[in-house]
Amino acid sequence: MQDFFAMGGYGFYVWGSFGVTTALMLLEPLLLRRRRQQVLRRLSRSRDRARMRSHKQQKQVENNTAKVKHETQT
Amino acid sequence: MSINWFKYSSPVSFYPLAGRLLPWFAGVTLVLLAIGLYLGFFVAPTDYQQGEAYRIMFVHVPAAWMSMFIYLVMAAYAGLGLIFNTRLSSMMATALAPTGAMFTFVALWTGALWGKPMWGAWWVWDARLTSELILLFLYLGFMSLQAAIDDPRRAARAGAVLALVGAVNVPIIYFSVKWWNTLHQGASISFDKAPSMAATMLVSMLIMSVAFWTYTIAVALQRVRCEILERERHSDWVIALVQEKQT
Numbered sequence: 001m002q003d004f005f006a007m008g009g010y011g012f013y014v015w016g017s018f019g020v021t022t023a024l025m026l027l028e029p030l031l032l033r034r035r036r037q038q039v040l041r042r043l044s045r046s047r048d049r050a051r052m053r054s055h056k057q058q059k060q061v062e063n064n065t066a067k068v069k070h071e072t073q074t
Numbered sequence: 075m076s077i078n079w080f081k082y083s084s085p086v087s088f089y090p091l092a093g094r095l096l097p098w099f100a101g102v103t104l105v106l107l108a109i110g111l112y113l114g115f116f117v118a119p120t121d122y123q124q125g126e127a128y129r130i131m132f133v134h135v136p137a138a139w140m141s142m143f144i145y146l147v148m149a150a151y152a153g154l155g156l157i158f159n160t161r162l163s164s165m166m167a168t169a170l171a172p173t174g175a176m177f178t179f180v181a182l183w184t185g186a187l188w189g190k191p192m193w194g195a196w197w198v199w200d201a202r203l204t205s206e207l208i209l210l211f212l213y214l215g216f217m218s219l220q221a222a223i224d225d226p227r228r229a230a231r232a233g234a235v236l237a238l239v240g241a242v243n244v245p246i247i248y249f250s251v252k253w254w255n256t257l258h259q260g261a262s263i264s265f266d267k268a269p270s271m272a273a274t275m276l277v278s279m280l281i282m283s284v285a286f287w288t289y290t291i292a293v294a295l296q297r298v299r300c301e302i303l304e305r306e307r308h309s310d311w312v313i314a315l316v317q318e319k320q321t
Contacts, residue, residue, distance in 0.1 A: 004115075008126035013191050017130045017184040021137065024176055025289065032296050039303050043316045046307070 083162050085302045086311050092295040099292035106285035114278040121275075128275075130188040135262050136283040138181035140290060141209060142244050144174035148216075149241040152234035162298075164230035165305065167237060168220060169297035173290050175213035182206060193257060201250040202258035205243060212240040226305055 007014040082088045114132040121128040148170040155164030185203065186196045197203065216233050223229035251260045262271070262279070306312045 007129070008120065010125060010127035010191055013127055013187040014129055017133055017187045020183055021133045021180050024180060028173065028176060028293055029296070032293060032300070035300050036296065036303075039300050040316065040319060043303065043307055043312065044320050047313060047316055 083160050085162055085165070085306055086309075088162055089299055089302050092299050096292055096295050099288045099295065103285050103288040103292060106281055106288065110278055110281035110285055113274060113281065118274045118278050119272055124192060127188060127191050130184050131262070131275075132278055132282050134181060134184040134188060135279055136286045137177045137184065138206070139283055140286045141174060141178035141181050141206070142247060143287075144170050144177065144290060145209060145212070145237075145244055146241065148174060149237040152230070152237040155230055156234040156238075161230075161305070162302075164226075164234065165298050165301045166294065167233065168230070169294045169301055170290075171213055171217050171220075172297070173293050175210060175217065177286070177290075178206065178210040178213060182210065198257050200256045200258055201254040202247065202256050205247040205250050208243055209240075209247060212236070212243060216240070 005011055005015070082091055110132065114129060118129070118132075120126055148167045151163045151170070152167035154160060155167060182203075185206075189198070190196050216236050219236055220229045220233045223232055248261075250256060251258055303312055303315075
């Protein structure tokens with residue numbers, strides 16, 4: 001076991017190579033997963049905002065028509 | 075019978091396809107990495123000249139191959155995007171660049187760690203090493219150029235020109251060991267010679283290479299999915315998709 005990690009005296013070089021490669025190949029998918037979650041969160045937020053905006057606008061339109069109706073009646 | 079060759083060239087139909095393919099490529103990558111590492115560390119014999127240090131080659135060679143292949147594929151996609159104005163091709167080019175840069179860095183890093191005990195130097199300004207370093211700068215240049223331009227269509231065009239011009243560097247890297255008298259050794263595997271290494275070493279290296287390929291495909295597919303969502307965020311299907319995800 002100890003021999004295996006020593007790599008015939010080249011342990012530092014061999015594990016330095018495999019370690020950094022493994023770390024990068026784990027880090028990249030993790031960063032991508034975070035990016036995907038962020039994109040989805042941002043999109044759903046902007047959708048909520050858009051919906052709220054359209055809701056507000058609709059209310060305003062309703063208010064305006066009500067006002068106009070009221071004014072024309074009086 | 076007519077085949078619609080462009081069916082998957084539109085982001086709407088490619089997005090779900092990429093999602094379906096993704097777990098397969100990820101799964102195959104894990105299996106192949108396990109096999110390749112097992113063969114590389116426990117089955118392949120110790121090299122009579124380099125001792126155990128040669129095992130670095132099991133990541134160095136596949137990473138170096140990938141760094142060049144990815145660049146060519148990226149340049150091809152960028153070129154397609156430039157000629158046919160297909161958004162998805164440009165997005166694929168953008169999605170491949172970070173992984174290509176990562177493998178270029180891995181090739182340089184593992185090369186340095188191999189070079190120190192074998193050559194006695196972390197780095198030499200030899201044609202192979204220098205052209206590989208230029209490849210890293212090309213990737214980084216491509217990525218920062220695209221990040222610097224706000225309009226995605228202009229960013230895609232500018233990036234494509236850079237990628238295509240930079241493609242000249244890839245044959246220079248590949249043939250550098252033949253054209254110049256370099257410290258770097260010749261090609262590990264070439265088409266005109268019988269392989270000069272033990273069969274188990276060769277098999278481990280090839281399995282690791284295929285694993286790096288499937289890894290690249292999986293990561294690129296996931297990245298292009300993010301890219302599609304961001305660029306198509308105003309389209310009806312993305313809005314519907316987000317809505318579906320939320321409920």
